Amino acid sequence: MTARLLIVDDSRAMRAYVRGSLRGFVDCEIDEASSGFEALRLLPRTDYKVVITDINMPDINGLELIKFIRASERHRDVPIIIISTHSSKQDQEKALELGASVFLPKPFTPPDIVDVVASLIKEKGGES
Amino acid sequence: MSKNSQGNKAMKEFLAEAQEFVESLSRNLIEIDKAVKTGEPDPDMVNEVFRGWHTLKGLSSTFGVEPLSLLAHNEESLLDDIRLGRKVFTPHILDSLFESIEEVTKILDIINESGDIKATGYRDNRTKTTPEQSPDSGGAPDYGKDDAESFIDPKSLIDAEVLEVLTEFEEHRLRINLQQGQAIYKMRIGFSLMSIDQELEDIKGRLRPIGEIITYLPSSESNDPDMLDIDILLALHQSWEDLEAALEGVGAGISTLVPGRDTPKAASDTMIPAPPTAEQPSDSSMTGIDSAVASEIESPVISERGLVKKQKEQLLSLRSVSQSVRVDIGKLDHLMNVVGELNIIRNAITKISEEMRSLSEQRELAIELHRVSRGFDRRLAEMQEGILEVRMVPVSQMFDRLSRMTRKMSRGVGKEINLVISGADTEVDKLIIEELSDPVMHIIRNAIDHGIEDAAERRAVGKPEFGTVALTAYQKGNHILIEVEDDGAGIDGEKILEAAVDNGYLSKEAAASLSEREVLNLIFLPGVTTTVKANELSGRGVGMDVVKTNISALSGVVEVQSELGIGTKFTITMPVTLAIIPALLVSVDENTFAVPLNTVAEALTISGADVNKVMGLETFTLRGQTLPLCRMDGFFGRPRHGAIPKSSRLLVASLGQRRLGLVIDELLGQQDVVIKPLGYSLDETRFFAGATDLGDQKLSLVIDTAAVIEEFFASNEDFTQPAAQAE
Amino acid sequence: MSNSIVIPDMAKLNTGNRNSVIAGKDDDMKLVFLGFVLGDEEFGVDLHLVKQIVMPPPVTWVPRVQPHILGVISIRGNVVTLIDTRLLMGFDVSDRRNSARVLLVDVRDERIGLLVDAITQVRRVPVQAFEESPDLDEGSMTDHVVGIIRPDKQTQVTIIDLKEILLEAMR
Structure with a gap:
């Protein structure tokens, strides 16, 4: 079954890059959110198989988003991929503590993200 | 194939975003530059500059633009240090940041022109003085020192629940505010998910003048899927009364995390209620009174209306959230061409209907056709207007670039220049902006170079040491006026006349009969310049004659007024659109x-x-x-x-x-x-x-x-x- | 491919190699030229250089320009400069013929119209049938003759480097 994914990043180019990387390799439909708020708006409406998010975003940061997702009924178990540069070790550790599944440092290649997303979807698919 | 076009799309987005980044970065830097002169820059703005470089670094490394990712990496670390209080802005650091913007622009130009994403043609020609080596290298800031004496561990004062989701930067800002003895409050406010962006902007506008927003914590406790409670962490810089006044009518539950001097004792869990008239739906955090009011409103009639409203909102949510699109100017040109063709067809129809009217047996049909074609005319005119509107962009695009250049030039000649910009939101055809940048730049360059006197001279004649250049744009009828006015020495008419006579433009006798205005206009002739010697900045063989030629090419007119000792004013008059x-x-x-x-x-x-x-x-x-x-x-x-x-x-x-x-x-x-x-x-x-x-x-x-x-x-x-x- | 003229729209030219500048190659290593007539001579240009062929539209005179510029024409809503190829190549101007056509070519990012007396056909010849530029008398135009082909016994086609000629004229 086609998996639904959510990409949260305030950069259009980054969203387009992730989308382009996955297209044709992972059977998925992708929703995009350009801010934490947009993500909050989309999350209660759809069952996402994977959420991909940046940390450094205006207003609502990626960490807050992870906490929100983990506390929600619908997505408490959804795999979360953090895409960010290696700027802050502290933020990276916090993200993993809060329940992010994978930290994928920028820059990553298309096969990198395909591998991670595909393996996460497979894991979840096996469970349900 | 689709893979490829996706890659192309991402690449295009990257270049467009990088360009936007340059624009917003330079705007923010100019603000910061101003703020540094008088005190501490807005931490929010500093963080935005950091995030900009951070994003650019991530993107350019992803897309393999090595020179850019290297540059962004350096600036990102620098800004990281600054936002986390390890360094402060110094004139040197600001210089290097402004220079970096120029370098980014160069790299993007190379990519755009050569299509070579690696920008292999790029060389960073700057003599590298890393901020560490430069004479005033930031060092430890005088505010927010993290030394042992003043160190306050937020963990001792703030809930771990809150701390765990703060980024390093937010934690740093929290610490700074604690050290400054500011009160910290957590305010729970209910938002409707559909309009959260506007509602939040409203809250920001209320809170910013009285304190610093540390972060927003979305709460997942809300029962209503369309509502969202957000805890706003605020460091209050003003009094408690100010906070109450700012949040009047919002409906916020406030808990005090760290009390300030004037926090009322009862305020540990206060409620600033929303008035019953406010469109604030009931929410779990509201106190009894408000819920009662809210449930009273829920009469059957209203709830039905509410249902319709909710459905509408759901429909809305399917649309793209972003309100703007970027359009290639070529596509707009094409649309404009189509409208042009439609105009031609319209003329043909009008002609036919006129001919038909002269034939008596076709009169009725002719009148009908005439009526229909009149309607068509009106719609066509609307469409034409609409497309023209889309082509319009604010002159701020150009002004931002000019203020950057002004700063650089004024530092280059060692004169303090205060650039006063007004009318930056005036809209002009995109094409005009692009073509007008250079001429206006040249006029400003002239003003800084020859117009504004050096500090000693200015002191001697009783002027402030800061020279002022005013850059103004406004619309007047179908024209846009752009003025560049300086408070410098003015243009010496005698010298202009001398140069014009020397160049053989007119005889000494003819020169004597010219009016003041006519004399000034001679500077637009080739070879007649405002100074005898050309220096590094204004030289390069480009004179006011070129400025004039370029402006005329856009069907514009440039005129000059000047008073010796008082200043000079250039006025450029352009049509609003060229299309x-x-x-x-x-x-x-x-x-x-x-x-x-x-x-x-x-x-x-x-x-x-x-x-x-x-x-x-x-x-x-x-x-x-x-x-x-x-x-x-x-x-x-x-x-x-x-x-x-x-x-x-x-x-x-x-x-x-x-x-x-x-x-x-x-x-x-x-x-x-x-x-x-x-x-x-x-x-x-x-x-x-x-x-x-x-x-x-x-x-x-x-x-x-x-x-x-x-x-x-x-x-x-x-x-x-x-x-x-x-x- | 039969006799119909197929004009590839976006063929990219490899400008690094002189041979590829003057002639396109098709699959069986044949050179492909578009033949056209000026006066009583047939010339050939790289087929890929020509983007479109149109009937001559009404021409608008442009004052104070070089004599070989006939004026401007409207092609799909765009303004295109029209050049009298006969004057450009040093021929006399004679009467406009009914068979006249306009070749649209791209030079330096600009689309330019070239008025020729007639189009003959697409000439495809094997690479070995291409005769390198003969040593003609010194002259401005002969410099731009890159070779000659003879599709049949009666026909001789002079292959010219049209792009270079245009660039020189526009300098």
Whole structure:
């Protein structure tokens, strides 16, 4: 079954890059959110198989988003991929503590993200 | 294939985003530069600059633009240090940041021009002084020191629940505020998910003046899927009363995390209620009274209406959240062309309906057609207007770049310049902005270089040491005016005259008879400059004559006013758009030409008998003034000899102070025309602004009146003197 | 491919190699030229250089330009400069023929129209049938003759480097 994914990043180019990387390799439909708020708006409406998010975003940061997702009924178990540069070790550790599944440092290649997303979807698919 | 086009799309987005980044970065830096002079820059803005570099670094490394990712990496670390209080902005650091923007622009230019994403042609030619090596290298800031003495561990004061989701930066800001003894509050506010962006902007606007927002914590406790409670962490810099006033009518549950001096004792869990009239739906955090009010409102009628509203909101949510799209200007040009073609079709329909009306048996149909085509006209005009509107961009795009350059130049010549910008939101056709940047830059460069005196000189004459350059834009009718005014030494008319006489433009005798205004306008002649020696900045062989030529090429006019010792003001007048202009259609030697209406003062009928000769040149006396005449057929290389035929037409054209009578054969009418550019292969002729399709499948050339006037006076030097008096 | 003229729209030229500048190659290593007539001579240009062929539209005279520029024409809403190829190549101007056509070519990012007396056909010849530029008398135009082909016994086609000629004229 086609998996639904959510990409949260305030950069259009980054969203387009992730989308382009996955297209044709992972059977998925992708929703995009350009801010934490947009993500909050989309999350209660759809069952996402994977959420991909940046940390450094205006207003609502990626960490807050992870906490929100983990506390929600619908997505408490959804795999979360953090895409960010290696700027802050502290933020990276916090993200993993809060329940992010994978930290994928920028820059990553298309096969990198395909591998991670595909393996996460497979894991979840096996469970349900 | 699809893979490829996706990659292309991402790449395009990358280049567009990088460009946007440069624009917003330079705006923020200019603000920071100002703020640093008077105190501490806004941490939010500093963080935004950091995030910008951070994003750029992530993107450029992802897309393999190595020079850019290297540059971004360095600046990101620098900004990280600054936002986390390890370094402060110094003039050197700011310089290097401004320079980096220029470097990013260079790299993007190389990529755009060469299509070489690796930007292999790029070299960073800057002499590297890393901030560490530079004389005033930031060092430890004087605010927010993390030393042992003042160290306050937020963990001892703030809930771990809150701390765990703060990024390093947010934690840092929290610590700084704690050290400064600010009170910290957590405010729970309910938002409707659909309108959260606007609602949040409203809250930000209320809170920013009184404190610093540390972060927003979305709560997942809400039961209503359309509602979201957000805890806002605020460091209050003003009094508790100010907070109450700011949140009036919002409906916020406030808990005190760290009390301030005037936090009321009872405020540990306070409620600033929303008034019953506010459109604030009931929410779990509200106190009893508010819930009661809310449930009272939930009468059946209203809830039904509420349902409809909710459905509407759901529909809305399916739309893209982003409210704007980026459009290639080429696509807009294409649409404009289509509108042009539609105009032609419209003209044909009008003609047909007029012909039909003369046939008695078709009268009724003709009237019907006329009515329908009138409706079509109106819609078409609306569409035309709409497309023109889309082409408009605020001049701030250009002004931002100019303020960056101004800062750089003023530092280069060691003069303190205060650039005052107003009217940055004035909208102009995108094309004009692009073409106008260079001329305006040149005028500013002149002002900084030659206009503004150095500090000692300014002190001596009692002026403030800071020189001021005012850059102003505003709209006046169908024109945009851009003014560059400085409070410098002014232009010395004597020197201008000297240079003009030396260059052979006019005799000493003629020079003596010029008015002040005429003298100043001489600086637009090639070779006449405002100073004797050219220096590094203004030199490069570009004079005001080039500025004038460039502006004329855009159907604009530049004029100068100056008072010795007080200052100089340049005023550029441009049409709002270049795409569609009202024009007069004229015939010259059986060819149809269009003349932009805004360049024609009046149209007259004359005949050979009205013509006088002054020094071999045909002239006409118009209300006591001598008007030189230019016979367009002769000007275009097809002279017909003999006197001007009876009932020829004369268009009085003006460019700044100069006036010229254009003699044409016939005046055919007036029409709005879409100007299309001529190819490079016709660069040798300067007399046409483009061509337009009038609907007979044949193009008509649009005469560039300004170029004709210039050429005419250049080849008839005796008339260099503007507006000669009649004998 | 039969006799119909197929004009590839976006063929990219490899400008690094002189041979590829003057002629396109098709699959069986044949050179492909578009033949056209000026006066009573047939010329050939690289087929890929020509983007479109149209009937001559009404021409608007442009004052004060070089004599070989006939004026401007409107092609799909765009303004295109029209060049009299006969004058450009140093021929006399004679009467306009009914068979006249306009070749649209791209030079320096600009689309330019070239008025020729007639189009003959697409000429495809094997690479070995291409005769390198003969040593003609010194002359401005002969410099731009890159070779000659003879599709049949009666026909001789002079292959010219049209792009270079245009660039020189526009300089």
